[in-house]
Each structure stands twice: as C-alpha cells, then as structure tokens.
Amino acid sequence: MHTLxxxxxxxxxxxxxxxxxxxxxxxxxxxxxxxxxxxxxxxIRKLTDKQLIIYDKKKGVELTPQGQxxxxxxxxxxxxxxxxxxxxLGYHWDEIHDIAEDLEHIKDATLADRLDKFLxxxxxxxxxxxxxKANGKMAKRHSITLADVKPGTHCRVAAVKDTTSAFxxxxxxxxxxxxxxxxxxxxxxxxxxxxxxxxxxxRTTVSQKFGENILIDM
Amino acid sequence: MHTLxxxxxxxxxxxxxxxxxxxxxxxxxxxxxxxxxxxxxxxIRKLTDKQLIIYDKKKGVELTPQGQxxxxxxxxxxxxxxxxxxxxLGYHWDEIHDIAEDLEHIKDATLADRLDKFLxxxxxxxxxxxxxKANGKMAKRHSITLADVKPGTHCRVAAVKDTTSAFxxxxxxxxxxxxxxxxxxxxxxxxxxxxxxxxxxxRTTVSQKFGENILIDM
DNA sequence: AAATAAAATTAGGCAAGACTAATTTTATTT
DNA sequence: AAATAAAATTAGTCTTGCCTAATTTTATTT
Ligand SMILES: [Mn+2]
Ligand SMILES: [Mn+2]
Ligand SMILES: [Mn+2]
Ligand SMILES: [Mn+2]
Numbered sequence: 001m002h003t004l005x006x007x008x009x010x011x012x013x014x015x016x017x018x019x020x021x022x023x024x025x026x027x028x029x030x031x032x033x034x035x036x037x038x039x040x041x042x043x044i045r046k047l048t049d050k051q052l053i054i055y056d057k058k059k060g061v062e063l064t065p066q067g068q069x070x071x072x073x074x075x076x077x078x079x080x081x082x083x084x085x086x087x088x089l090g091y092h093w094d095e096i097h098d099i100a101e102d103l104e105h106i107k108d109a110t111l112a113d114r115l116d117k118f119l120x121x122x123x124x125x126x127x128x129x130x131x132x133k134a135n136g137k138m139a140k141r142h143s144i145t146l147a148d149v150k151p152g153t154h155c156r157v158a159a160v161k162d163t164t165s166a167f168x169x170x171x172x173x174x175x176x177x178x179x180x181x182x183x184x185x186x187x188x189x190x191x192x193x194x195x196x197x198x199x200x201x202x203r204t205t206v207s208q209k210f211g212e213n214i215l216i217d218m
Numbered sequence: 219m220h221t222l223x224x225x226x227x228x229x230x231x232x233x234x235x236x237x238x239x240x241x242x243x244x245x246x247x248x249x250x251x252x253x254x255x256x257x258x259x260x261x262i263r264k265l266t267d268k269q270l271i272i273y274d275k276k277k278g279v280e281l282t283p284q285g286q287x288x289x290x291x292x293x294x295x296x297x298x299x300x301x302x303x304x305x306x307l308g309y310h311w312d313e314i315h316d317i318a319e320d321l322e323h324i325k326d327a328t329l330a331d332r333l334d335k336f337l338x339x340x341x342x343x344x345x346x347x348x349x350x351k352a353n354g355k356m357a358k359r360h361s362i363t364l365a366d367v368k369p370g371t372h373c374r375v376a377a378v379k380d381t382t383s384a385f386x387x388x389x390x391x392x393x394x395x396x397x398x399x400x401x402x403x404x405x406x407x408x409x410x411x412x413x414x415x416x417x418x419x420x421r422t423t424v425s426q427k428f429g430e431n432i433l434i435d436m
Numbered sequence: 437a438a439a440t441a442a443a444a445t446t447a448g449g450c451a452a453g454a455c456t457a458a459t460t461t462t463a464t465t466t
Numbered sequence: 467a468a469a470t471a472a473a474a475t476t477a478g479t480c481t482t483g484c485c486t487a488a489t490t491t492t493a494t495t496t
Pocket of ligand 4 (some may be wrong): 249302343344345346347381
C-alpha cells in the first residue's frame with residue numbers, strides 16, 4: 001500500500017494530467033502541492049521504483065496503468081466522502097474539500113464501495129466532478145469553461161475547477177451553484193473580463209480567471 | 219493540535235487508566251501499543267512538554283485535565299465512527315474497530331458533533347462502550363465481568379472489553395452479542411474456567427480470560 | 437554562438453517516530 | 467546485605483518526507 005504522501009503525489013499527478021494535457025514537470029508538481037522541487041525529485045524516484053509513474057526528462061511524468069488505477073481510486077474516495085459530508089452531515093460546499101483530503105486516505109477494502117452504496121451511487125460530487133466507479137470508469141469530465149464560449153451564449157454551470165473556499169464562497173455570494181443558468185453577455189477585450197447575467201438576472205463582471213474555473217454545459 | 223502518534227499514545231494511556239486503576243508504566247504502554255519501551259520514553263517526554271501528562275517515577279503516568287479532555291474526544295470520535303460503520307455501512311462488529319482506529323484521527327471542529335447528530339446521539343457503541351458527549355461527560359462504564367459473579371447468577375451482556383476480531387468472531391460463533399442473556403452455571407476451581415448457559419440454551423465451557431472480557435448487567 | 441535565465445538535480449540537514457544495544461536504576465530473591 | 471532480575475533510560479541509528487544551498491543541465495535571449 002501507499003503512504004499518505006505517495007497518495008497525495010499520485011493524486012496531484014493525476015490531476016495535472018487530466019487538467020491540461022501539458023508535460024508534467026517537477027516544478028509543476030511542486031507548485032501544485034506547495035512543496036520544494038527538490039522534494040518532488042525525491043518522490044519521483046520513489047514512485048518510479050514502485051512502478052506507479054514513468055519519468056522521462058523529455059516527456060515529463062506519466063502515470064503507469066497501475067498508477068492511473070490507484071490515483072483514480074483515491075479520487076473516488078475523495079469525491080464520495082465529499083458527497084457524504086454535504087448530504088449527510090450538512091456541511092456547505094466550501095467546507096468539504098479539506099476534510100475529504102484526509103478521509104480519502106482511509107484504507108479499507110470495502111469502505112468506498114459501501115459508502116457508494118449508502119449514498120445511492122452518486123454520479124457527481126458536490127463540485128460537479130464525476131465520481132469514478134469501483135472499476136475505475138467514470139463519466140467524461142466537462143471541459144468547456146465559461147471563458148471559452150462566445151458572447152451571447154446561454155449555459156449552465158456543470159462543475160467548478162477550483163475548489164478552494166475562497167472561490168466557492170465568492171460563488172455563493174454571487175448565488176452561483178451547480179445547475180445555475182448563466183449567459184455570457186460580453187467579453188472585455190482589454191483583460192478578458194466577462195460580463196455575465198446570472199439566472200437571467202442582474203449583470204455582473206467577473207475576471208477571466210473566474211471564467212476559467214467554471215465548467216459549463218450548453 | 220496533536221499528531222497521529224501523540225493521539226494514539228494519549229488514547230492508550232486513557233485506556234489503561236480506565237481499565238485497571240494500576241500504575242501506568244512505560245512498559246505497560248509499550249506492551250499495549252506493541253512499541254519498544256525506549257520509544258515510549260521519548261513520547262512521554264513530548265506529552266509532558268505539551269502538558270498532557272505528568273510522569274512521576276513513583277506514580278507512573280497520569281493524564282492532566284487537558285490530556286484527559288483530549289483523550290476523551292478521541293474516544294468519542296472512535297466510538298461514533300464505529301456506530302456509523304456498523305449501522306450505516308453494514309459492517310460487522312468485528313470489522314469496525316480497525317477502521318475507526320484511523321477515522322478517529324480526522325480533525326475538524328464540527329465533524330464529531332455532526333456525526334453524533336446524524337447517528338441520533340447514540341449512547342453506546344457497538345461493543346457496548348459508552349460514547350462520551352461533546353462536553354466530555356459519559357455514562358459510567360460497566361465494570362463487573364462474567365468472571366466476577368457467583369455461580370447461578372443470571373446476567374446480560376452489556377459490553378465487551380476486548381475488541382479484537384479473534385474475540386468477536388468467537389462470540390459470534392457462540393451466538394453472543396450485546397444484550398444476550400447468560401447464566402453462569404459453574405466456576406471450575408482448577409483454572410477458573412466457566413460453565414455458562416447462553417440464552418437459556420445449551421451449556422458451554424469458556425476460559426477465565428473469556429469471562430474477564432465480558433462486561434455484564436444484572 | 438555566447439550570455440543569461442530557468443529548471444532540475446545533488447548534497448547535506450532536520451524533525452518525527454520508530455528501533456537496537458548498552459547502561460543505569462529499581463525491585464525482588466536469596 | 468548481596469546477588470540477581472526486571473524496568474527504565476540513554477545513546478546512537480534508521481526511514482520518511484520535507485527543507486536550503488550549491489551545482490549542473492536545459493532553454494531562451496541577445
Ligand atoms: Mn490528501
Ligand atoms: Mn470535489
Ligand atoms: Mn488510532
Ligand atoms: Mn468500540
């Protein structure tokens with residue numbers, strides 16, 4: 001089995017791989033985890049020895065099939081716990097991520113599957129991310145962001161990329177949650193700011209960074 | 219906050235203190251945790267620095283009020299998670315202890331209280347142990363064991379002391395669980411073995427050690 | 437092509453939490 | 467009271483997972 005740190009690195013690599021198709025470098029991992037690149041190099045060696053990743057200076061870090069599978073199961077646990085915390089314990093969506101960050105490391109052969117069943121086999125977590133099934137399969141992630149669409153487009157918030165409470169609380173203040181209808185009214189040329197109409201109501205201006213963290217349906 | 223190891227030591231000291239009123243020595247702690255006495259001495263120093271225990275060569279290890287409070291809250295979390303695993307996820311009573319051993323260390327200000335509420339404020343865990351309340355108060359522990367009573371006595375299984383799956387599976391095989399009525403028929407002089415009648419049915423002989431791990435009501 | 441900047445790696449170190457082996461202290465026998 | 471046994475403590479070591487500082491490699495400018 002894997003240590004807590006190994007699991008966090010695995011999940012980070014998985015995340016970076018899903019997100020951008022870009023090359024996964026030690027620096028990128030270090031930035032994401034808030035660690036020093038030297039530490040990342042240490043861990044790359046460990047995960048390579050365990051045959052969970054392959055590191056090639058040209059291609060960057062890649063997950064092996066085993067690494068992929070293991071990472072997926074950690075993500076599965078994380079998202080199932082998030083659903084539990086929100087639906088059963090009544091937490092708000094900006095509070096659950098950090099707790100799930102610890103719960104995801106609880107290791108027991110049948111725990112995730114029992115939790116899944118108890119929760120009624122949810123498809124998506126409270127941030128709109130698809131929950132991997134026991135076999136590792138999962139629904140496609142939404143990939144188009146609010147910042148990608150043409151002005152005038154009407155769309156629906158399908159998921160959020162950023163799950164920090166800073167972002168989620170801002171969304172709450174704007175009355176935006178999963179399912180909210182948004183129209184992109186205008187893109188400001190100068191800095192990419194977006195003028196949007198939330199739920200057919202008042203217009204608000206948000207930053208480009210904001211738009212890039214909202215995944216949408218149409 | 220405390221590290222995982224600190225918490226496990228705290229809980230161990232609390233346990234030894236509740237159990238026997240005996241002096242809590244480094245060796246006793248080492249044995250309970252399966253660690254080396256030298257390691258225990260290290261940790262005694264850390265917990266002393268943190269003012270969670272007081273160590274006196276004569277009196278052994280004692281919890282300070284703060285140490286007691288912290289230990290109680292860990293026990294609270296452990297027992298609440300055990301109820302959750304059994305009642306909500308359908309685990310058997312011999313499977314839950316080890317998982318709760320990890321879950322008890324998840325730290326979040328409101329998690330235990332929310333879980334408590336979600337479970338309907340249970341008084342006892344699946345092994346019959348009382349669950350401490352948020353304020354640290356808890357029902358009195360049962361203290362009389364099956365090995366303590368006089369032959370002829372009719373009693374009710376209130377709790378089990380040992381929570382290893384070896385013991386719990388043995389109980390299951392004998393159809394004994396919390397609430398089962400047992401009559402102590404005879405005590406064998408030679409080695410303290412107990413002849414008992416389970417649920418008014420067939421007679422079985424069990425060891426003294428067995429009897430000492432069954433806590434009873436009358 | 438050189439110069440410069442950025443990224444990756446190595447070397448060395450630190451804290452936590454465990455260990456073993458050696459020593460000292462305390463308790464129990466004789 | 468000595469001798470012996472047991473318990474406690476110290477000293478030194480190891481692994482994990484992180485760090486900083488120095489160096490080397492790779493990429494980007496000029
Ligand atoms: Mn994590
Ligand atoms: Mn999520
Ligand atoms: Mn534990
Ligand atoms: Mn229990």
